[in-house]
Amino acid sequence: MTAFFDYPKSAAFGRVVPKNKIYEHAGANAALKDLFVREVDQIVWSYKLAPETINLPATKTVIEIQVFRVSLKTTTLDRDVLRAIDRAVPFPLIFELTHNGRVKLAAAYKRPSEADSTRRVIGDYFETQWLANDTPRTPFPLALDMSSLYERLLSPLVTAQTERLVPGMGEAPQAPFTAAPGVAPVSLEARIALAEAIKAKARDIERIRARIAREKQFNKRVAINAELRAAKQELEWLTAGDPFGAVTDK
Known part of the structure; x- marks a missing residue:
């Protein structure tokens, strides 16, 4: 299954995020600001996936999920740029990166720190290959709550990247990852x-x-x-x- 989802219209947000707000909340230094200037054209907060917009209950670990559409000036993007945006926003993020009529998705697994619940731990980034902007989107996944939705949004990204590294692994099941009868699902x-x-x-x-x-x-x-x-x-x-x-x- 592709990770390119058709997000609910009720969750559409469409607000431009000023770069200086990212700098402020991420504690950006001069080198990081220069990366933003060279590589990023515009950041748009495209969708707000929250209890009030998609009618799913929040959980302790996932209250909301945000979808940011980032227009790039080049086909490459330094991961420090994504990590800065992730640091600036307290909720899990799904990125849609666009350039020259194409789009790719990227996201890192973000979870509360066990040592300090006010902080977030950001893992490595997973991404898809470039797709045409008019690529048909997959129907928005069904979920019981925000945590299970987050799993279903991240699952195809993890699978897509692993499949590129090791061709032939095949499509992984959707989260929660199922297993054979009598075997606990894989988290x-x-x-x-x-x-x-x-x-x-x-x-x-x-x-x-x-x-x-x-x-x-x-x-x-x-x-x-x-x-x-x-x-x-x-x-x-x-x-x-x-x-x-x-x-x-x-």
């Missing part, structure tokens, strides 16, 4: 942790391949090849059928 946190581990291991493999390409000595190439085989085996384990170590009910 969003566990799914994201797995996706981040896969991403890190895929990067390790690319770095090892680069070392092999640079190495001229045969003995060293043999040793690095062995390291590459081990890394590939670890990646295969991560993408295996039951990487979460689920235990069936007795």
Whole structure:
């Protein structure tokens, strides 16, 4: 399932967010402000997904979800820009990034800090590939509350990025992630942790391949090849059928 959703008209907000408000709330330094100037054209608060706009109850961890549409000046965007916006806004964010008639989605899992409930922990960013602006949107997902909606909005993003890194993994089930009969559903946190581990291991493999390409000595190439085989085996384990170590009910 695509992560490009058709948000309810009742949740449309359409308010421009001034960059200086982001600077103020994110504590932006000169370098970060320069990134915004070079890479960001406009930030629009497109949708406000909240109990009063979509008739779903808030939860302790997810009160509202905001959708920000960010018009870019270039096809690349430094992740520090997204992280600054996430720091400035206390609610979970879904980003629609647009440039030259195309759109891509990005989001990081944002949760309350266990040490300080007034602070938010922001994870790594997941993103889709670029799509045409007129790409048909997927119907807005059904959910019981704001937390389950947040899972359903993030789930396809996590799946899409992992599928690009490891082709053939297939479409992941929608949150809450289901499992075989007698096996507990996989939580969003566990799914994201797995996706981040896969991403890190895929990067390790690319770095090892680069070392092999640079190495001229045969003995060293043999040793690095062995390291590459081990890394590939670890990646295969991560993408295996039951990487979460689920235990069936007795």
